[in-house]
Amino acid sequence: MSVSKFANAPLTRYIAKDASKGGIINKIVDGNFFASHVLKSSPRTLVGTDDKGNQYYESMTSQLGRHRWVLYSDHDDYVDAPTGIPPEWHGWINHINDFTGPEMEATKPFYAIPATVTKTGTPDAYKPKGSWKHPAKRSWGKYTSFCGV
Amino acid sequence: MFGRFSSAARTLTRASTSRVFVPPPQVVVGAKFFSSTPPPVDTITVTVDGSPVEIPKGSTVLHACETAGVEIPRFCYHQRLSIAGNCRMCLVEVEKAPKPVASCAMPAMPNMNIKTTTPLVKKAREGVMEFLLANHPLDCPICDQGGECDLQDQAMVFGSDRGRFVETKRGVEDKELGPLVKTVMTRCIHCTRCVRFAKEVAGVEDLGTTGRGRDTEIGTYVSKLFRSEMSGNVIDLCPVGALTSKPYAFTARSWELKKTESVDVSDALGSNILVDTKGTEVMRITPRLNEEINEEWISDKARFQYDGLKRQRIDVPMAKAAGGLAAVSWEEAFEKIAEAVSKASKDEIKGIAGKLADAESIVAMKDLLNRLGSGNHMCEGFPTLGADIRSSYLMNSSIVGVEDADAILLVGTNPRVEAPVLNARLRRACLSTGATVANVGSPLNLTFPVEELGMGAATLKELDAQSHPFFKTMKEAANPMIVVGAGLVGREDGLALLQTLHSLAEKTGVVGEGWNGFNMLHDSAGRVAGLDLGFLPSESAKKAAAKVVFLLNSDDFDEADVPADAFVVYVGSHGDKGATRADVILPGAAYTEKSSTYVNTEGRPQRTKAAVAPIGQARDDWTIVRALSEVLGASLPYDDLNAVRARLAEVAPHMERTTEVEPSTWLNGSTYAHIPAGTTSDAPFTSSVANFYMTDAVSRASVTMAKCTSTKLT
Ligand code: SF4
């Protein structure tokens, strides 16, 4: 990649890192920042905030179907993505229904566990038994030894 | 496994050259396995492809062809199962018959003219193959049977290169048969071999066919597991990949495997096995034909315990340190042992040979102990008896001989869990020749009718006093037989009970001219070798308190034999009970990793072969003892395997003549005559094997066996 040529320049490096991660510069470049912070800055209503601090906005003057959006609280690589939206807000943000997160709370089944962001793409991602990333496949050991207990 | 066909293909494609006349076999491999007809004496002559052959009367056309050296393709016919005649692959032409006939089910008639190379036969076979393949999924690339599949092989010869089948293939739901047998039922060609095996050999009516025609399905009628100790054999029997091994699934292809002929050590039968390896791993274990022991079956433990060879392995020497056992070097380990031994005198040094101990290491250990002045050695689980007379601890009738018995008394044994393959023979004796089987001990479910005589010593005394009705049955029987289990031998009152049994044997004529029906069924592979080599405590040693104990693969030792303050050295392959108790552990090789001698319960010495190298720093057990002798200042005079085997032959000459049974003379009556009668306890006789799937260090380490145990409990 041509970026490696400027690898020593701090700014280039920052931009490259940022671009690859979908950070703030990337957001400015792709118009994301302009759309959510300037174009849709008013009128807008803060409908709610989930326990991760993501803010859910609605603006009935916007084009239908584009009238709900979320501002992620955390600009961490992976959380700043649709999977960072907890299930209770899923219906609302996707226009499946009009119930906000707190309203959906009540319908949560008793066995529900706290929602987590998908680990796909992260080092913690699930590796099935047959995957070459699975630790068992990475090891050359053909047997397990007696540990003395 | 079913490699027979590759040669068949060759025979069939070869032009019909002149056939070599093969004289009829002496003993008929019965067309109907379960028939009890004596071998027919007269023979008939038939013509196979123009050359005359003489075959015993009553045999089938298929047998005639085989005698003539013509291999007939087949799926459903199996020489050890009854004839089903439902696959139609074995069609041949018989002169004057209106249609091709199924040779496996057709009795040969005198002067029959059989043709196997005519266009009619070829067309018939191709037709059958086309029908079989119509509903077969043709998934050879992802099928575990690929490469050793009868259907694949035969399709190479009779299969068409294009199909005329345009309909959709049928779908069949897979059946759940438990943790050992994997099913892919769309591949089934309904040969019913598995059904016949389950019913006839294993003796469990679990499998069957439902539906007709296209809707035929093989399965358990109601959803249940295939509960047999021999269930794994259906994997070999199934000519296609419908029944395959679950633990082996997708781990290797058959052509990648290196086959090593070896001997199983999971029970005392010494079944012959093939160890299939890939690189440094044992991938699977399959049976090897031995008519005198296991025919072509092996138990599930023998077949599936191999994953235990990869778990809990001792791969470095270890010694007890502050926080438990820690790895040390061989030198350090030996130093510790030498120090402990120097503090003990003569008989205070003890050796215990365990279930998996091989003859080489036992003889080395015995020589070492004797050189150190100790006569304190014993076989685990054999506390009370002497072994001066070989016939007192062997299966004297031999394994094949079991089938000749007509009245069988089981005492304190459960052959179904102690030796499933032997149980299949007992079952055959019971069902085909009508032998009466009776049991003294906890009630048994042996898959065939067993008369329950009683629970313990009282019944045995009653029999001996001739007041029990079964005494008469035994007395009148031509070949009465007594099978004594290891569970009885291990009892406190074992000696007294054996005395009673011997007197019963004398009275009922269990031992007579040309027949010795006094059988001891051991529960471990290492026992008989130990007894043959005299690995038993000397008189002085019986009283000695051990200070240093060498456990030679011994994990099921009696707590009383290993004093709490003794210094324990464990030589073995698996971290089990023995290793946990040990102060020093020396890593030995498992049975697939060494070439060693085991003697089975009938006294037949057999050798295992090393299929893979020992893991880590593990060594052949006898070499460890040899090295140890150097440190203890009592060097043993053998340096290689041949030398130690020469020593073995010196102590027990029959160990040199492997695979042969050395007949033993019956002297038991006089042996026991001078021993004062002991007292017996009322505790019921039980088998020494509580859980078939977990009996020794290897099977206890196996995950597959653990799964079997848990499914059995549910
Ligand atoms: S499962 Fe295998 S052995 Fe059983 S009937 Fe089908 S093809 Fe034959």
Ligand code: FES
């Ligand atoms: S082998 Fe004869 S019909 Fe199947």
